[in-house]
Amino acid sequence: MEDLFIIIYNWLVSLLSGWGVGPVLVDIILGVLGSVLIVAYLLTLALFIIWVERKLVARIQDRIGPNRVGPWGLFQNIADVLKLLTKEIIIPDGADLVPFMLAPMIAVASVFMIWAALPFTRNAVGTNVSIGVLYIVAVSSLSIMAVLMAGWSSNNKYALLGAFRGVAMLVSYEVPMILTLLVPVFLTGSMRVNEIVGAQTIWYVIAMPIAAVIFYIANHAEAGRSPFDMLEAESEIVAGFHIEYSGMAFAMFYLAEFLHAFTISALTATLFFGGWRGPFVEQVPTLGIIYFFIKTFAIYLFNVWARGTLVRLRIDQIMSFCWKFLVPIALILLVLSMLVDKIATGIIPNYLDTTLLGMLPRTGILLLVNLVVGALAFGWIARTGRRERERLESRQIAPVERPAAGQQAK
Amino acid sequence: MKEWTFIAIIAVVSLATPAAPILIGKLIGPRKPNTLKNATYECGVETVGDTWVQFKVQYYIFALVFLVFDIEVVFLYPWAVAYNQLPLFGVIEGVIFIIILAAALIYAWRKGALEWT
Numbered sequence: 001m002e003d004l005f006i007i008i009y010n011w012l013v014s015l016l017s018g019w020g021v022g023p024v025l026v027d028i029i030l031g032v033l034g035s036v037l038i039v040a041y042l043l044t045l046a047l048f049i050i051w052v053e054r055k056l057v058a059r060i061q062d063r064i065g066p067n068r069v070g071p072w073g074l075f076q077n078i079a080d081v082l083k084l085l086t087k088e089i090i091i092p093d094g095a096d097l098v099p100f101m102l103a104p105m106i107a108v109a110s111v112f113m114i115w116a117a118l119p120f121t122r123n124a125v126g127t128n129v130s131i132g133v134l135y136i137v138a139v140s141s142l143s144i145m146a147v148l149m150a151g152w153s154s155n156n157k158y159a160l161l162g163a164f165r166g167v168a169m170l171v172s173y174e175v176p177m178i179l180t181l182l183v184p185v186f187l188t189g190s191m192r193v194n195e196i197v198g199a200q201t202i203w204y205v206i207a208m209p210i211a212a213v214i215f216y217i218a219n220h221a222e223a224g225r226s227p228f229d230m231l232e233a234e235s236e237i238v239a240g241f242h243i244e245y246s247g248m249a250f251a252m253f254y255l256a257e258f259l260h261a262f263t264i265s266a267l268t269a270t271l272f273f274g275g276w277r278g279p280f281v282e283q284v285p286t287l288g289i290i291y292f293f294i295k296t297f298a299i300y301l302f303n304v305w306a307r308g309t310l311v312r313l314r315i316d317q318i319m320s321f322c323w324k325f326l327v328p329i330a331l332i333l334l335v336l337s338m339l340v341d342k343i344a345t346g347i348i349p350n351y352l353d354t355t356l357l358g359m360l361p362r363t364g365i366l367l368l369v370n371l372v373v374g375a376l377a378f379g380w381i382a383r384t385g386r387r388e389r390e391r392l393e394s395r396q397i398a399p400v401e402r403p404a405a406g407q408q409a410k
Numbered sequence: 411m412k413e414w415t416f417i418a419i420i421a422v423v424s425l426a427t428p429a430a431p432i433l434i435g436k437l438i439g440p441r442k443p444n445t446l447k448n449a450t451y452e453c454g455v456e457t458v459g460d461t462w463v464q465f466k467v468q469y470y471i472f473a474l475v476f477l478v479f480d481i482e483v484v485f486l487y488p489w490a491v492a493y494n495q496l497p498l499f500g501v502i503e504g505v506i507f508i509i510i511l512a513a514a515l516i517y518a519w520r521k522g523a524l525e526w527t
Contacts, residue, residue: 027412028419035420039427054427085431088439093448105428116417127416134487135417153462156450168469171476178483186490220494243451248435252428316526321474321526323515327479331512337506338493342501346430 003285006122034126038115042259046079050258053304060308068261080251087247094155095244103150104245104252111259112141118266119194121276121288132193133185136267137178139291140222143260144170147231150253151241162240166231169221169318176326177218179334181210184271197275202359205272207366208337210374212272213331216299221322224257227309230315261307265299266292273299325384329377337369471523475515482511 009030014190016026040119051066051074055254058065064071081401113288115133117141129135151163185191187207188199205212221228232240242253269275274289344365345351351362450457468483489496496504518524 002425027415027523031416031419032423034416035423038420039423043427067487085435086439087435087437088441089432090443090447092450094450101432103423104432105522108428109421109424112427113417116420116440121513126420127413129413134484157457157463160461161440161465164465164469168472172472175479175483178480182483182486182490185487186493190493191487191491238451247439248431252432255428283481319524319526323475324519328512329514331515335508340502342496343499346498348526 003123016044023280037168050077056304057105057308060356084251086341087246089249092244096153099149099153103146104249107146107256113139114263117193128194131174131191133191147241154244156244158237159241159243169230171320173221176330179330181217182213183208200274202363203274207363210370223264224262227310269295333373340369475518
C-alpha cells in the first residue's frame, strides 16, 4: 500500500499543474501548505498537552488540577487563551521595544522550526536537508537568543538575572547534547534525520543507552523544565526573564515552553527510539505517524513525571553536574564506543549489516561498552554524592552547638 | 534547493504564527498606561539605580568554555559522517582531537573556572 502522504502530494501537484501553475510556484504553494499543517498540528496539540501536563502534575502533587471548564477541565486552556487575549500587553518604562516584542515570537518560532526536519513517516518529512542534525541544533539554540533578548530588553533586574542564569545553564547543557548527538550520526554515517530513523532496525537506545540518557537530560535542561528551571525560579527571582510580560506576549513564552518539552521528546524518539518505525510500517507507511506519536507521548509523560517530582537544583549544582559529570562521561563514551566499534569492524565479518540479525553483533558490542561506562559513571556519582553528604553532615553540627549571633553576620 | 525553500517558508510561517495573537491581543486588549503600572516591577519596592549593573564574572567564563567546546564539536560532525569509510587510523586521529578537547576541559577544571563560588 502506498503512503497516504505521497498520494495526497501527487494529487496536489497534478491538480496545481493542471491549473497551469509553474513547477517553482507549485513547490512554494505546497511548502506553505506543509508548514501551515505542521504549525496547526502543533498548536492543536499544545491545547491538549498543556491540559495533560497540568492535570498530571496536579495529581502527582496531590491536587485536583483544572476541573471547571468542560468535562475534566478539558477546555480550560481555551478559556485561558480567551482571557489572555483581552488583557493589556504592558510595555514597562525603559524597555527596548523591538527586542521586547521580538523575543516571544522567536521563542515560539525556534520550536516550530525544529519540526521542519523531523520525519512523521518515511515520506512525510518537511525537509530532508543533508545537515538535518546540525540544522536542529542551530534552530533550537535560537530559543537561548529569545531568553537573552527578553531579559535584556525588559529593564528589570530580576529579568536580567534570570536571563543570565538561564543562558549560562542553556549554553552549558548544549555541550553534552551536541556530543551525544554525534552518536546517531556516526552510527548511521549521515546527518539526514530520515536516514538516521531508517537505519534503526534495532533502536539506537538499545545499543547506546547511556548516550540516550545523557541526550535526554541535556535536552530536558534545554527546555528549562523543573529540576532545571533556573530561568523562571518563581520563588527566587519571581518569574525570571518573562517577569515584565503580560497578555498574549506572556502566553507565547508559555506556549514555547510546553511545545519545547514536547519537541525534545519527539527528538529523542526520532534519534534514539526509531521514530516512525514499528510493526507493519513497511507495508503501510502511514502507520508511522501513529508510532511516532505514541513514542513521543510516552517520552513526554516521562518528562512530566520528572517535572512533577524533582526539586529545583542550585545553580552551582546544575553547572557542576553538566561540566564535571555529563561532559566527561559523554566524551569517554564517544571515544570508547568509536574505537571499539572500529576495531570490531575489522575483526567481525559483515559487521555493518543493517538487517535485524546482522545488527545484533554491533548492538551487543556497543551495549557492552555502554554498560562499562555506565557502571563507571554510577560509581563516580555515588562516591561524589557520599562525600558531599558527609561534608554537609559534618558542617551542620557546628552552628547547633554554638549559635552565636556574631558568627552568622559574616 | 527545494529543501531550503521549505525552511525559508517555515521560518516565515512560524514567526507569523506567534505574531498574529500578539497583534490581536494588542488590538482588542485595553491600553491604559499609567506611571505606576509601567514602572519596573520589583516586588512592590521602587527600583534603585540602573538595571544594567555589573554581574558575576562567572557567567562570562562559562560562556568562554562553551565557545571552545562548541566550535571544536562542529569539526567533529563531518568526521562522524565519514566514520564508516574511515580506516582505524582516521578514527584514532579523531580520538586524539577529542583528547585535546578533554585536556582543555581538565585545564579549565584545575584552574577553577568551573567552580561557582
